[in-house]
Amino acid sequence: MKKIINLAKKDLVNAFRDKLLVYMIVAPIIMAILIILFVPSLDSPKLRFAVDNSVPHSFIMELEKYGTIESFNSFSKLEQRVLMSDDVPGIIYHDGGFEVILQGNEEDYLKALPGMIIENASQSEPIMPIEIQSLDVNRSIVRNVIEISILVIIIIMGGAIMGMMIVEDKESKAIKSLAVSPLTTGAYLFEKAAASVIYSLISSFVVAFIMWRFAFNAVNLLVVIIPFCLFGVAVGFLIGIFANNQNSSIVFIKTLSSVVLAISIASVYIPRKLEWMLYVFPNFWAFKVLKIVFIDKGSNYFNSFLIAIITNVLLVSALTIYAQKRFKLR
Numbered sequence: 085m086k087k088i089i090n091l092a093k094k095d096l097v098n099a100f101r102d103k104l105l106v107y108m109i110v111a112p113i114i115m116a117i118l119i120i121l122f123v124p125s126l127d128s129p130k131l132r133f134a135v136d137n138s139v140p141h142s143f144i145m146e147l148e149k150y151g152t153i154e155s156f157n158s159f160s161k162l163e164q165r166v167l168m169s170d171d172v173p174g175i176i177y178h179d180g181g182f183e184v185i186l187q188g189n190e191e192d193y194l195k196a197l198p199g200m201i202i203e204n205a206s207q208s209e210p211i212m213p214i215e216i217q218s219l220d221v222n223r224s225i226v227r228n229v230i231e232i233s234i235l236v237i238i239i240i241m242g243g244a245i246m247g248m249m250i251v252e253d254k255e256s257k258a259i260k261s262l263a264v265s266p267l268t269t270g271a272y273l274f275e276k277a278a279a280s281v282i283y284s285l286i287s288s289f290v291v292a293f294i295m296w297r298f299a300f301n302a303v304n305l306l307v308v309i310i311p312f313c314l315f316g317v318a319v320g321f322l323i324g325i326f327a328n329n330q331n332s333s334i335v336f337i338k339t340l341s342s343v344v345l346a347i348s349i350a351s352v353y354i355p356r357k358l359e360w361m362l363y364v365f366p367n368f369w370a371f372k373v374l375k376i377v378f379i380d381k382g383s384n385y386f387n388s389f390l391i392a393i394i395t396n397v398l399l400v401s402a403l404t405i406y407a408q409k410r411f412k413l414r
Contacts, residue, residue, distance in 0.1 A: 102252075104330070108245055109283070112238040116291040119230060133198070134185075136162040138177040146205040147175075168225070173198040182206075228379045229352055231295050235288055236312065236348055236371065237341070242284035243316035244337045246276045247323025251333045254324075259411060269408040276324070277317045277400075284313045308377050308385065311370035311392030314400055318366070319344075321403040325410055351375065366395040 131151035135144060136159050144153055156162040159176060166174040166185050171194055174185035184198045253259040259272075288309050292300050319340055327333035348371040351362055362368040369392035376385040 102248075104334075105245055105248060108241050109287075112234055112241060112287060112291055113294065115234055115237070116294040119227075119234065119295060132172045134162050134165045134172050134174040136174070136176050139175055139182075140177065143177075143206060147201070150201045150205065175202065225352075225379060229349060232371075232374050232378050233345060233348065234291055234295070235309065235374065236345065238287045238291055239284040239309065239312045239316040240319055240337075240341055240344060242280040242287065242313070243319035243321075244323060244333075244341075245283060246280035246317070246320030247327065247336070248330065248333050249279075250276060250320070250324025251327050251330060255329055269411050270404070272411070273321070273404055273407055276320060280317050280320050281313045284309070284316050304377065308373045308389070311373055311389060311396055312367070314393070314396035315344075315367050315370050318396060318399045318403055321400065321407055325403065325407050347371070352379065366392070366399050369395055 132154065133147060133151055134154045134156060135147070136156050138159075144155070147153055154165060154172070156165060162174045162176065163185065165172060166187060171187070171190050173190075173194075175198065176183050176185065182202050184202070186195060186198075250259075285306070288305065289302065292305055322340065323333050323336045327336050344367050347362060347365050347368055351359065351368055351371055352375060354362070369388055372388040373385045373392055376382045376388060
């Protein structure tokens with residue numbers, strides 16, 4: 085244990101000496117701050133309306149004087165449009181009156197604006213009752229996806245830092261000196277994995293506080309990011325095993341990060357009937373847990389959590405066995 089602690093101290097000192105590693109440590113925090121400053125603009129209102137086939141054509145022509153019209157042939161498609169990231173109100177005609185469909189997270193003035201426009205657009209007709217409906221969506225899905233992606237990047241960076249530490253040990257021949265020490269390959273990899281998980285957990289909580297202040301459940305966050313922490317360890321092992329120098333490790337990081345983020349974001353927008361195409365990717369199940377909790381605002385994530393744990397444990401175990409054969413410490 086003392087040998088592992090000393091190795092961890094050495095890695096910590098080396099990490100803060102390397103400018104690239106320092107950047108990788110602080111970059112996600114900077115990104116979280118930028119989200120706070122700029123992403124709220126995603127919720128800015130735009131004069132655009134969604135209507136279904138119940139709305140009279142004559143009224144649509146009048147409504148076009150006030151903004152852009154998007155027409156849909158069914159209420160379900162109109163509802164899907166309203167639920168998108170930008171604030172586009174839906175208008176339907178029902179029981180002799182107009183109804184405005186909103187997400188529910190709009191500013192007060194934007195909630196009142198469609199009703200005022202409808203009244204003006206229908207001045208030539210008798211005043212009709214207007215009903216405001218809310219779909220009870222608390223925030224823009226785009227902002228939610230971006231915030232969860234930041235958590236994913238943080239955890240990947242934890243694994244990437246671990247992988248670059250292994251590569252540095254390989255480049256400096258330090259790993260060969262460890263081969264004649266009492267340290268076993270298992271202990272060496274455990275120290276790297278533990279460092280990755282600790283960094284990921286601490287950084288995740290720091291960034292979560294920056295993005296959400298006190299509006300998040302710390303215990304819930306701890307539980308749902310565990311599968312991705314395991315995946316982060318797998319990423320670190322992949323980089324450490326197959327990259328031979330810092331340049332090649334950077335290529336691995338860019339490639340793996342791009343693939344992981346692409347799969348994660350695709351899992352949000354891909355139709356449910358096509359999700360099976362992503363089942364083979366361990367990070368899909370880890371992200372699915374985050375998606376259920378932070379995007380869908382659900383709590384029934386046990387099955388996905390269990391699959392994510394099993395798949396990522398198997399992946400880490402397989403890479404550990406392979407690393408033990410490659411490094412051959414003891």
